[in-house]
Amino acid sequence: MTKKVRVGDIFVGGGESVKIQSMCTTKTSDVGATLAQIGALEKAGCEIVRVSVLDEADALAIGKLKSGINIPIVADIHFSAALAVKAIESGCDKVRINPGNIGGERQIKLVADCIRAHEIAVRVGANTGSVEREFLKKYGKNEFSLVESALASVAALEKYGVEDIVVSVKASSVPLTVMAYRLLASKTDLPLHIGVTEAGTEKMAVIKSAAALGALLVDGIGDTLRVSITDDPVKEVWAAKALLRAVGADKNFADVISCPTCGRCEWNSMALANEVSEYVKDCKKPLKIAVMGCVVNGPGEASDCDIGIAGSEKYCVIFKKGEIVKKIPADRAREEFFGELNGLLND
Numbered sequence: 001m002t003k004k005v006r007v008g009d010i011f012v013g014g015g016e017s018v019k020i021q022s023m024c025t026t027k028t029s030d031v032g033a034t035l036a037q038i039g040a041l042e043k044a045g046c047e048i049v050r051v052s053v054l055d056e057a058d059a060l061a062i063g064k065l066k067s068g069i070n071i072p073i074v075a076d077i078h079f080s081a082a083l084a085v086k087a088i089e090s091g092c093d094k095v096r097i098n099p100g101n102i103g104g105e106r107q108i109k110l111v112a113d114c115i116r117a118h119e120i121a122v123r124v125g126a127n128t129g130s131v132e133r134e135f136l137k138k139y140g141k142n143e144f145s146l147v148e149s150a151l152a153s154v155a156a157l158e159k160y161g162v163e164d165i166v167v168s169v170k171a172s173s174v175p176l177t178v179m180a181y182r183l184l185a186s187k188t189d190l191p192l193h194i195g196v197t198e199a200g201t202e203k204m205a206v207i208k209s210a211a212a213l214g215a216l217l218v219d220g221i222g223d224t225l226r227v228s229i230t231d232d233p234v235k236e237v238w239a240a241k242a243l244l245r246a247v248g249a250d251k252n253f254a255d256v257i258s259c260p261t262c263g264r265c266e267w268n269s270m271a272l273a274n275e276v277s278e279y280v281k282d283c284k285k286p287l288k289i290a291v292m293g294c295v296v297n298g299p300g301e302a303s304d305c306d307i308g309i310a311g312s313e314k315y316c317v318i319f320k321k322g323e324i325v326k327k328i329p330a331d332r333a334r335e336e337f338f339g340e341l342n343g344l345l346n347d
């Protein structure tokens with residue numbers, strides 16, 4: 001199990017639930033726009049938000065942002081120890097820095113002392129684009145250079161007594177991401193932030209992230225995650241929530257099981273499956289609901305579902321745990337099914 005680290009009012013690692021993270025696309029010093037975006041992210045289920053700090057105005061804006069949000073805020077700073085110190089003093093809950101580019105040993109110590117004094121967390125790590133040159137030379141561009149580079153950043157802060165560290169090793173390649181995190185998890189018990197970097201636009205980004213992060217989460221690797229998408233960051237949160245549900249890390253939701261249909265299907269089960277999915281999308285009750293294409297195979301194929309419906313041209317059946325409990329004419333199927341479903345949802 002990884003070490004538990006406090007980030008603002010929440011904890012990551014140590015068996016805590018995997019926290020969903022995203023990043024604002026607004027200019028941080030535009031407090032109104034950034035607050036609006038964080039508000040939308042929070043509403044979607046984001047649990048930790050990161051903002052870029054490029055100048056003093058961004059660093060100082062963190063204090064104003066803090067009073068208008070309810071989730072921890074992470075300041076992402078590169079190349080300037082002074083900005084990192086300003087962001088920490090401004091009230092961020094965690095900093096994302098790279099000790100290798102912060103300006104040398106004195107600057108690393110300066111930031112490390114500030115992190116400890118304010119008792120906040122820090123994330124360090126390596127992306128394929130930021131691996132330290134010595135490790136690239138030694139190993140080439142692979143999981144070994146990523147992990148060694150990330151662990152060197154950890155050591156650079158531990159040297160000055162920083163303990164609450166989260167680590168990441170991101171690549172845009174799915175196999176490399178998986179291999180790097182598996183290697184990293186075997187070498188440290190610090191909590192890991194997992195993600196595929198530069199994953200692309202929505203469809204491919206979601207698939208790449210599901211492939212890489214899904215494999216890692218099933219292995220028990222990952223304490224916070226981000227599904228990076230070149231789009232509205234709210235989409236990152238929706239995708240991360242769905243991913244946590246798909247791998248069983250979040251069981252408190254209504255899972256809609258629906259068959260793809262085939263030549264045996266004689267009714268519009270696709271339309272009902274979509275309608276039911278939309279209806280229960282915010283449900284936090286652990287339920288399995290089936291919408292199946294045919295009466296012959298449906299109840300059997302979805303036998304572990306709490307409730308289900310399967311249809312034919314003339315009639316539908318409602319079943320519970322694989323047993324048929326009602327047979328109804330097709331034109332009353334939708335109404336009867338929603339009646340039964342509401343009974344379970346409100347139980």
Ligand code: SF4
Nearest residue numbers: 259261262293294297
């Ligand atoms: S449940 Fe029936 S309609 Fe759906 S895929 Fe199976 S056999 Fe085909």
